[in-house]
Amino acid sequence: MASPLAQFEIKTLIPLQVAGYDISFTNSALFMAITVAAIMFFMTVGMRKGALVPGRWQLCVEMCYEFIANMLHDTAGRDARKYFPFIFTLFMFILFANLIGMTPYFGFTFTSHIAVTFAMASFVFIGVTIIGLAKHGFKFFKLFVPAGAPLALMPLLVVIELVSYLSRPISLSVRLFANMVAGHTMLKVFGGFVVALGALGVVPFAFIVALTGLELLVACLQAYVFAILTCMYLNDALHLH
């Protein structure tokens, strides 16, 4: 029986080297491409009519759009509107990646790779910091000084704030990564039990069915969490506290 972690292995499909750097097209990249193709298909076909009274499919696309638009507006305010395409893309990308990764047997979940989630989280973190610095200049560092705190505690509080700020990309990336890894590993482990237990395998099989439902929920939830935390960080950068 294969290890439950074997599903996370990266297999090189097209070896590629540029200036000594390995940028091979792997199964991870393939699923990124599939994810992107699925999003394009979902949106293009859903909006092909652009009907005044939407059909089911169009309504789904519009609901995704309005869900993220309202979330961004509620958490980061009106002036975060111009970052909407990025947040929307981020949400759809993670959502589709997680859901496509749930495909039994074939599915590969690239959001279960810390390299991928950390790259996204770092991009968000660096982007948000640059936006904050560009908007507020030096005043941006007021973010690390809690308002109304006693002066004596200030050195400690500033250090705490700074650490919590710097740990954002880590918590953001590890949350998504760990959720995906845990869910998929658990599915695989119980899948192994189904085979090992023979006729009694119906018990772990029933558990897998329930777990799959839970994992679908987690897939959506983690995409939402990633998106809303990005909105919150954006709000901090745009409005300080």
Added chain:
Amino acid sequence: MPQLDPAVFLPQIFWLFVIFGLIYLFIAHSAAPKITQVLEKRQARISSDLEEASSLQAKAEAARVSHEKALEEARLKATSTITAKREAIKADVEAEYAQLTEKLGAEFASAEVKILAAKDKALDEIRVMSVDICKEIIQSVSGLDLDKKIVSERVGAKFEAVKENANG
């Protein structure tokens, strides 16, 4: 854990940026504007429809008010017409009634006179007849052939009393 092998970092991150950049460009420049446009079009349509509905409602309300006003006017006019007619008819009836009363009164009066005359005439005839009858009765009872004049005088006196009674 295959995820922690540093060899898998770079290819994944490279393709992530390439492919994420691709979908970002697609969404930012094609999909999102299209959805925005559709939603705005719908919003515009809804608000214009609502506006139209409220203007139509105002029109309907105005029509209702003017209709009610017309109705009220017509009712007032009808009432006043009815009142005038009633007054006129009443006056006519009263005039006719007075005329009729007058006519009937005159007829009554003339009829009374006639009746009285007839009565007097009848009484006179009865008196003449009574005198004859009394004379005959006296003659047959007592054998006295009284002068008609005397009988007439006596009977006449009684008769006047009866007549007084009858008329009184």
